[in-house]
Amino acid sequence: MNRARVMIVDDERDFAGTLAERLRLRGYETHMVLSPHETMALAEEIKPDVVLLDLKLPGISGIEILMMLRHMSPPVEVILLTGHLDHEQTIEGLRLDSFHFIMKPFDIKELTEKIDVVSGKHA
Amino acid sequence: MPEKNISSPASARVSGDVITDALSRFTGRIISLFVHELNNHLATLRETSGLGDDLMNARALSDKEKLKEIETLIHAIENRVGHTSSLVRVFGDFGSHMEDPGDSLDINLAIEGLHPFFSKIARQNNLSLRSAYGRNLPAVRGSFLFMQCLLFAIFENLCASLVPQTTVCISTEKTASSIMVSLTPDCAPAAVFGKAPWPDRTIAAVAAAAAAAIDQPQQGGAVSVRIDLST
Numbered sequence: 287m288n289r290a291r292v293m294i295v296d297d298e299r300d301f302a303g304t305l306a307e308r309l310r311l312r313g314y315e316t317h318m319v320l321s322p323h324e325t326m327a328l329a330e331e332i333k334p335d336v337v338l339l340d341l342k343l344p345g346i347s348g349i350e351i352l353m354m355l356r357h358m359s360p361p362v363e364v365i366l367l368t369g370h371l372d373h374e375q376t377i378e379g380l381r382l383d384s385f386h387f388i389m390k391p392f393d394i395k396e397l398t399e400k401i402d403v404v405s406g407k408h409a
Numbered sequence: 410m411p412e413k414n415i416s417s418p419a420s421a422r423v424s425g426d427v428i429t430d431a432l433s434r435f436t437g438r439i440i441s442l443f444v445h446e447l448n449n450h451l452a453t454l455r456e457t458s459g460l461g462d463d464l465m466n467a468r469a470l471s472d473k474e475k476l477k478e479i480e481t482l483i484h485a486i487e488n489r490v491g492h493t494s495s496l497v498r499v500f501g502d503f504g505s506h507m508e509d510p511g512d513s514l515d516i517n518l519a520i521e522g523l524h525p526f527f528s529k530i531a532r533q534n535n536l537s538l539r540s541a542y543g544r545n546l547p548a549v550r551g552s553f554l555f556m557q558c559l560l561f562a563i564f565e566n567l568c569a570s571l572v573p574q575t576t577v578c579i580s581t582e583k584t585a586s587s588i589m590v591s592l593t594p595d596c597a598p599a600a601v602f603g604k605a606p607w608p609d610r611t612i613a614a615v616a617a618a619a620a621a622a623i624d625q626p627q628q629g630g631a632v633s634v635r636i637d638l639s640t
Contacts, residue, residue, distance in 0.1 A: 301456060307460055369452070391456075
């Protein structure tokens with residue numbers, strides 16, 4: 287089974303931990319970052335195939351982290367986790383730049399399908 | 410740091426449009442914060458219940474192991490539903506005060522009604538909150554909604570000007586002739602400020618509508634709101 291290495295960046299511990307466990311049960315290698323300021327260091331270390339990134343993080347904009355991840359070499363694929371569309375233009379801009387997003391709460395099947403497509407790795 | 414005094418009710422000009430805009434914006438912010446927090450709870454509940462389903466189907470675990478894991482998940486769900494219910498209750502109270510503003514208010518209740526939203530804003534800015542409410546404060550004349558709008562605007566502006574990991578203490582006390590609400594950060598303001606979310610003109614207008622006077626000698630420093638007991 288050749289499933290993606292996934293890094294979850296979300297400050298909600300219960301949510302991130304439970305999601306990580308569910309992805310692990312489905313064969314994904316998962317890593318969690320609860321403090322957004324540690325994101326880039328871990329990303330450099332583990333080289334994830336996909337980052338699941340919460341759009342609203344404490345102290346730093348999810349968009350800022352997104353841009354940093356996309357500027358890595360090679361660029362990291364990111365799926366934004368967002369609770370609601372509070373800025374339609376932002377979301378539209380993200381679409382134009384071909385970033386991916388999924389609305390919380392989501393169906394796990396929808397998420398894993400997206401991870402597989404974005405990473406190019408399938409079971 | 411430039412001195413910064415916001416007008417007292419006597420000097421502020423109250424504009425109907427400014428007030429209406431402020432209340433709309435305040436209501437929108439509250440709804441936005443509530444929805445975001447509710448969504449977080451729902452997402453966690455969904456993942457937790459989904460994990461229970463995954464474990465039930467996991468071949469690697471014995472029935473005993475599965476039961477133990479699921480028991481833990483059930484408690485987690487119960488806990489999370491409790492938090493969500495509290496949040497919904499606060500939001501319901503907020504709606505009730507909008508429907509029936511009344512003409513007097515308990516300051517501590519007004520602040521408590523905002524506390525979940527204050528906590529969320531503080532978290533988003535990497536700040537901590539502390540409360541120190543005076544006891545047996547008399548009710549003051551005024552609108553619950555205007556007062557909450559004022560306190561919310563002041564709080565958001567303050568948070569935008571603080572360095573991360575600052576603790577903000579929200580306190581209330583009775584003086585001889587007034588009720589004082591103070592928002593006091595535990596360290597010096599940031600050297601450079603981002604744009605304050607709420608313009609001074611808006612805060613001055615809402616303060617006048619709330620029959621309150623604001624004092625903030627230094628931008629990013631402690632803010633006090635005074636409500637005279639005689640008004």
